[in-house]
Amino acid sequence: MSITLDWQPRELTPDGAGVGASAQGLLELLGRLDVGALLADEKALVLRGFGITPETHGTAVDALLPRRLAYVHGNSPRTKVGDNVYTSTEYPAEFVISMHNEMSYSHTWPSRLLFFCEQAPESGGATPVVDGRLWLSTLDPEVRAAFAPGVRYVQNLHDGYGFGKSWQDTFETDDPSAVESFLTGTGAEWTWTPDGTLRISHLRPATTRHPVTGAEVWFNQADQFHHAGLGEHAAAVQELMSEDELPQAVTFADGSPIPAEYITHIQETGLALAVDVEWAPGDLLLIDNVLVGHGRRPFTGPRRVLVAMSD
Structure with a gap:
């Protein structure tokens, strides 16, 4: 299968489909x-002009994601606003969110993501999407080879007070035994520290293959777990706490450090290859979470984009 350099999400509109708006x-x-087959072929679908509102959003979600998942073990700051529907992120508006596949650091991840624009920002705020095969093939061979054995993620989830997310928010429970039950069998190692922090370490692959197309894609969040991924704020964070205390960190599979320049290269490559999906109220974006990475551009003015996930 050849790699398409000019890939774009497929846009579906009422006029194009001959249906009502x-x-x-x-x-x-x-x-x-056949949404599943179409999504595997097109990788991402933009559904525009159907006049979806907060009142009819649930109907659209039910049709496109019949088996919605809770955002358990998710690392992005977001708020649950409905039946397994969340704000897409609450990361500050002035920052770029780099390209990633949702929960690729975990032992399981959602197959599909459905975004809904309830309120478009005054400017910016696009959701960039990138073809994971193109991303992988464009990375420097030296970087691909270094990541071939996999990556080791480390999370320090506090007990309600601290920097980053708490384990309660991350796993949507106040019960430590429920967290341990979730982690059992995932291949993760974990320990509870005296101050109630949950420290999790797990080794994951850097790439994966799509279960239908067989395409190998770049599939990890090393750049989002690495301090260098914070850009100009990296030095300030390192001054505040040691590597062992950071809410999240990452190394190569053998525990050796990942060079900052590798992280910069990964982020810049993904963002350079990305196609921006600009938002208007009522728009929907359905993506295959393995074939396509996504992110967020900075914005001004209020922006409200919701997300739901499914297996």
């Missing part, structure tokens, strides 16, 4: 499609 029109369109 309404939630009912969207349901009519989806009834004609």
Whole structure:
């Protein structure tokens, strides 16, 4: 299978599909499609012009993601606003969120993500998406070879007070035994520190293959776990706490440090290859979470984009 250099998400509109510009029109369109096959082929779908509102959003989510997942073990700051529906992120508006596949650091991850624009920002705020095969093939061979054995992620999840996310928010429970049950069998190693912090370490691959197409893609979040991924704020964070105290960190599989220049190269390559999906109220973006990485551009003014996930 060749790599398409000019890949774009497939846009579906009421006019193009010959249906009404309404939630009912969207349901009519989806009834004609094999969404799974189309998504595996196109990688990402933009559903635009159907007039989806907060009141009809649930209908669209039910149709596109019949088996919604909770964001358990997720590391992004977000708020649950409905039945396994969340704010897409609460990361400060002025920062770029680098390209990534949701929860690729975990032993399981969602297969699909569905974004919904409830409120578009005054400027910026696009969701960039990148073809994971193209990302992998464009990375420097030296970087790909270094990551071939995998990456080791470390999380320090505090007990309610501290920097980063708590283990309660991360696992959506106040019960330590429920967390341990979740982690058992995942290949992770964990320990509870005297101050109630949960420290988790686990080795994961740097790439994976899509279960339908067989495409090998770049599939890790090393750059988001590495202090260098914080850009100009990296030095300030390192002054505040040691590497062992950071909310999240990452090394090569053997425990050796990942050079900062590798992280910069990974981030810059992903963002340079990305296609921006600009938002208007009511837009939906459905992505295959293995074939496509996503991020966020900085923005001004209020922005509200919701996300739901499914297996």
